[in-house]
Amino acid sequence: MQRLYFLTPDPQTTVTIANELNDLGLRRSEVHIMARDRRQLNDTGLREATLLQTSDAVNASKRGLLIGIPLGLVVGIAAATVLSIPGQAGNFALVIGLGIFGGLFGLWASTLVGVSVPDIKVEKFQHAYKRGAILMMVDVPGAREKEISDTIRRHHPDVEIEKITEEERRHAEGQGN
Template sequence: MRRIYFLVPDLPTAEAIVDELLLDRVEARHIHVLARRDTPLGDLPEASVLQKSDFFPAIQRGLASGGAAGTLAGLVGVALVPGSVVVAGGAVLASALFGAGIGAWISGMVGLSIGNSQVTEYAEAIEAGQLLMMVDVPKARIEEVGELVRRHHPEVEFEGAEPLMPAFP
């Protein structure tokens, strides 16, 4: 899945786009709308904390760095303890998994407190009253969905697609 971004000028346009996306078989759980705090969204699918924060990218970074640190700690432990060659594989694997888990947990908590780096690019437009629509679609449908929106709403700014999207919602 890839996330595509649209800057929408007003609520009626956003509602019309959501209706068209739903008719085009884009599930409602894959549509997220972000607006200024004082904007009532009504029935529009509001972006959750997970879309507003850097939670998933932080987890990915923490998983990688924690796993690497855990593997290194396991290797150092095996090298320093004499006679531990027999259980070396298990010890290194266990420390790598432990490090990955701790790294993902800590990074995820930090990521929740940091604004989404993709969304911060649109902060000025959102504060000016525009709405940011984030739509998660399969890679093969990016152009199709972009064209659908552009065809019916030329006033909408298609901002492109995120280069990488995690596999979980």
């Protein structure tokens, strides 16, 4: 899946695009909306974007897990060596236990950081969002990305359409899920 970001000028355009996306086979659950005044979209059936879509929480938690487990295992091996617990089972349990603890601690700590890091596109469009524009985050199948963005661009030339680039991914910029 690829996430496309549509910056729309008003609620009517947002609803029209959501209906067009529905006609193109996308479900409403694949469309997330950020609006300064959510009340203007209450009766549309569109979902408000959650913290998971607007922050780097999920990707940060993955990084924390990937760093925490090996670090916990290394600490476990060091602790098993220093403590000289008799028997292999005790040493094994200590290493595995600290590996699990390291993973959970890394997950927890990095998620705390990740929720404070906004998605790079949310951050980019923040000025427009605060002025009343509406940000649509649309999850589309990678193979249909061009078709969908071209269709929306053709019907709504005033709508800004972007996606997270490979360059932004490489620099570990905030990316919502």
